[in-house]
Amino acid sequence: MHMSEQNNPQPEASLAAGDWTPDMIRAEVNALKHKPGALLPILHAIQDRVGYIPEGAVPIVAELMQQTRAEVHGVISFYHYFRTRPVGSHVLQVCRAEACQARGGRELERHIQTRLGVAYQGTTSDNEFTLEPVYCLGNCACGPSISVNNEVHGRMTPQKFDRLTDTLTTTVLELK
Amino acid sequence: MTTIYVPCDTTALSLGADQVARQIQQRADQQGVEIQLVRNGSRGLFWLEPLVEVDTGQGRVAYGPVVPEQVTELLESGLLAGQPGHPLYLGPIEQHPYLQRQQRLTFARIGITDPLSLADYQAHDGFAGLEKAARLTPQQIVDEVKASGLRGRGGAAFPAGIKWQTVLDEPAGQQKYVVCNADEGDSGTFADRLVMECDPYMLIEGMAIAGLAVGATQGYIYVRSEYQLSQRMLDEAILRAEAAGYLGDDVCGSGQTFHLEVRLGAGAYICGEETSLLESLEGKRGLVRSKPPLPAIEGLFGQPTVVNNVLSLAAVPYILDKGGNAYAEYGMGRSLGTLAIQLAGNIKQGGLIEMAFGVTLREILEDFGGGSFTGRPMRAVQVGGPLMAYMPASQWDTPMDYEAFAALGAGIGHGGVVVFDDTVDMGEQARFAMEFCTVESCGKCTPCRIGSVRGVEVIDRIRAGDNRDDNLVLLAELCETMVDGSLCAMGGMTPFPVQSVMKHFPEDLMARPAPVEA
Ligand SMILES: Cc1cc2nc3c(=O)[nH]c(=O)nc-3n(C[C@H](O)[C@H](O)[C@H](O)COP(=O)(O)O)c2cc1C
Ligand code: SF4
Ligand code: FES
Numbered sequence A: 001m002h003m004s005e006q007n008n009p010q011p012e013a014s015l016a017a018g019d020w021t022p023d024m025i026r027a028e029v030n031a032l033k034h035k036p037g038a039l040l041p042i043l044h045a046i047q048d049r050v051g052y053i054p055e056g057a058v059p060i061v062a063e064l065m066q067q068t069r070a071e072v073h074g075v076i077s078f079y080h081y082f083r084t085r086p087v088g089s090h091v092l093q094v095c096r097a098e099a100c101q102a103r104g105g106r107e108l109e110r111h112i113q114t115r116l117g118v119a120y121q122g123t124t125s126d127n128e129f130t131l132e133p134v135y136c137l138g139n140c141a142c143g144p145s146i147s148v149n150n151e152v153h154g155r156m157t158p159q160k161f162d163r164l165t166d167t168l169t170t171t172v173l174e175l176k
Numbered sequence B: 001m002t003t004i005y006v007p008c009d010t011t012a013l014s015l016g017a018d019q020v021a022r023q024i025q026q027r028a029d030q031q032g033v034e035i036q037l038v039r040n041g042s043r044g045l046f047w048l049e050p051l052v053e054v055d056t057g058q059g060r061v062a063y064g065p066v067v068p069e070q071v072t073e074l075l076e077s078g079l080l081a082g083q084p085g086h087p088l089y090l091g092p093i094e095q096h097p098y099l100q101r102q103q104r105l106t107f108a109r110i111g112i113t114d115p116l117s118l119a120d121y122q123a124h125d126g127f128a129g130l131e132k133a134a135r136l137t138p139q140q141i142v143d144e145v146k147a148s149g150l151r152g153r154g155g156a157a158f159p160a161g162i163k164w165q166t167v168l169d170e171p172a173g174q175q176k177y178v179v180c181n182a183d184e185g186d187s188g189t190f191a192d193r194l195v196m197e198c199d200p201y202m203l204i205e206g207m208a209i210a211g212l213a214v215g216a217t218q219g220y221i222y223v224r225s226e227y228q229l230s231q232r233m234l235d236e237a238i239l240r241a242e243a244a245g246y247l248g249d250d251v252c253g254s255g256q257t258f259h260l261e262v263r264l265g266a267g268a269y270i271c272g273e274e275t276s277l278l279e280s281l282e283g284k285r286g287l288v289r290s291k292p293p294l295p296a297i298e299g300l301f302g303q304p305t306v307v308n309n310v311l312s313l314a315a316v317p318y319i320l321d322k323g324g325n326a327y328a329e330y331g332m333g334r335s336l337g338t339l340a341i342q343l344a345g346n347i348k349q350g351g352l353i354e355m356a357f358g359v360t361l362r363e364i365l366e367d368f369g370g371g372s373f374t375g376r377p378m379r380a381v382q383v384g385g386p387l388m389a390y391m392p393a394s395q396w397d398t399p400m401d402y403e404a405f406a407a408l409g410a411g412i413g414h415g416g417v418v419v420f421d422d423t424v425d426m427g428e429q430a431r432f433a434m435e436f437c438t439v440e441s442c443g444k445c446t447p448c449r450i451g452s453v454r455g456v457e458v459i460d461r462i463r464a465g466d467n468r469d470d471n472l473v474l475l476a477e478l479c480e481t482m483v484d485g486s487l488c489a490m491g492g493m494t495p496f497p498v499q500s501v502m503k504h505f506p507e508d509l510m511a512r513p514a515p516v517e518a
Helices: A022-031 A041-052 A056-066 A069-078 A105-116 A159-173 B010-014 B017-033 B069-075 B118-123 B128-133 B138-148 B158-167 B193-197 B200-214 B228-243 B275-281 B310-322 B324-328 B359-367 B404-408 B426-440 B446-463 B468-485 B489-493 B495-506
Strands: A090-095 A129-134 A147-149 A151-153 B003-005 B035-038 B052-056 B060-063 B089-092 B179-180 B216-221 B261-263 B303-311 B338-345 B349-355 B378-383 B390-392 B416-421
Touching: A022 A056, A041 A056, A041 A069, A041 B261, A056 A069, A090 A105, A105 A129, A105 A159, A129 B359, A147 A159, A151 B010, A151 B378, B010 B017, B017 B035, B017 B069, B017 B303, B118 B200, B128 B179, B128 B310, B138 B158, B138 B310, B138 B324, B158 B200, B158 B303, B158 B489, B179 B200, B179 B275, B179 B310, B193 B200, B193 B228, B193 B303, B193 B310, B200 B216, B200 B228, B200 B261, B200 B303, B200 B310, B216 B275, B216 B489, B228 B261, B275 B303, B303 B310, B310 B324, B338 B359, B349 B359, B359 B378, B378 B426, B426 B446, B426 B489, B426 B495, B446 B468, B446 B495, B468 B489, B468 B495, B489 B495
Parallel strands: A090 A129, B003 B035, B179 B216, B179 B303, B216 B261, B338 B416
Antiparallel strands: A090 A147, A147 A151, B003 B052, B052 B060, B060 B089, B338 B349, B378 B390, B378 B416
């Protein structure tokens, strides 16, 4: 069964700020708006497609959903998962919760911030990594855990992390 | 032909299971050995993941934990023939003491089957409960759940049968819903995830039974956004169950309709609280509603709604198949049936342990866990998630029973057990409890929203040695205000871990030499 292969589609690296069109947003909204309580599925669809939810998408969503812009904004800002700014090529989430803390999560967290030179919500200057905090990835017996583009990596150590980021950035260079 | 099993749950994948599977297939091809490679679920023996099993026709023997770099040497030492000899060889896996000691009623199939194979599911009692339910009246189904004594596994331990009765008693002919709470936000928990990734039909079956019981035609599974693999597994399983007639317009020949849809959360811990979850499902901010009205009466879109945790619903197929009384034979006092204990954090042998209520915490930590991962003495254990107390060693002989834990001011919650060794700084843990609340509060009430911010500040001052005694009094008062003045358990229980640190680990609230980091 191929479900296990961790090959989730992730926002393409080429999609930076501005790489969306109103028609694209309209298409996503129209595909889902018939659903009861459709706003979250719609916001997910936009973020999956563009990589974040552009400011300019808000009035389009609001109009088609017959809601105010403030309402749509309010929903986006309530949820940590929704982003309103473009992200780097890789989204890196570090688990900050207790079970990972108990296995050296705090040290790992410090190492990652130092190594990448960014704080949470920051994107590295080469645009490779965006760093986000996360509170539990459900991998709590094999921590500390991080996720890279929604793929979980367990029993993480500073050394393993450095190897992982090296591999990720090398691959990207080769593709260019 | 030899069958090789390589698990496909998040934990196995997080440790390289896909690579292991690919390499085994490649090497077998190179050697011209024909194998059948099955991606099974995990058995929940997480310290052994990736756990590779081999069946040459004489039962399944296992090797683990297998890192990708070891595949070559394992094959050279006869893995494809299931041979012993290699240090990773574990023997017949079903005789492993970690599994032998358990009482797996709900998790009877995990790790054994291919999660998406309907044939596997059916061959292991799958859909037997739903087939029975399809021939019963709604009241008979609800009575069976009542007889089981099943209490909600999401944290509040409310009797499931009574909740279902309330929804059933609401006038028929109106839209009713079954909502599965798969937000699993507590650190240290992964049992919901295991159900969804490793035995998704069990959850589907449980929800379909709930639908028949209360007269609901639509169900939603609200999955946290961190669990996208769960979402994909469920989406596929729902399609297949529909095609096979277990969902849809005529569930199992009952003539009843039940449709099921998965919805993704968006990274908000509070959306695990049931009314916040319902707001979120309606497409709104996840602000907690005041109760009453109960969701059972005015729930999703204002309609009568059963909201149950994944594990509550996953227990139902067994209950319908084997009878409520069979389930109620397990457990103690008013905590009947089995509990999915999730052993996590700084522990040598972490994983899923399904046992009848009544097993002591110490048995879990020592007999199953084998002590800390680091080999240092264990010092504190947080049972039941981030809103529950830290328990010192003097409390570890407590049986896992809702009432016994409540009597200590502790709780079982969703069954997570997070272990810390003696290097833990409990002052930092207390601070984190408050910090977590500042991040995750829905913001509706002041004691929670502002109180938690003040809590972090006061703990920082205490740890800096600034007016320690006065600030400890202030912290105690602040905790009381939050407990008494919060609308929901987020603000109302955040003080519990803090108070437990003040009570059981006061030495860690002395001034720290180094300043605290933000
Ligand atoms: C802050 C907070 C978070 C919660 N998180 C969850 C959760 O992640 N999963 C869950 O099933 N219940 C959670 N609950 C409990 C739910 O509100 C509710 O009691 C439960 O979904 C009912 O299902 P049950 O009776 O089957 O346990 C949470 C409660 C609170 C106050
Ligand atoms: S206690 Fe906190 S999370 Fe709960 S309703 Fe109040 S502000 Fe929201
Ligand atoms: S606490 Fe980090 S994965 Fe659960």
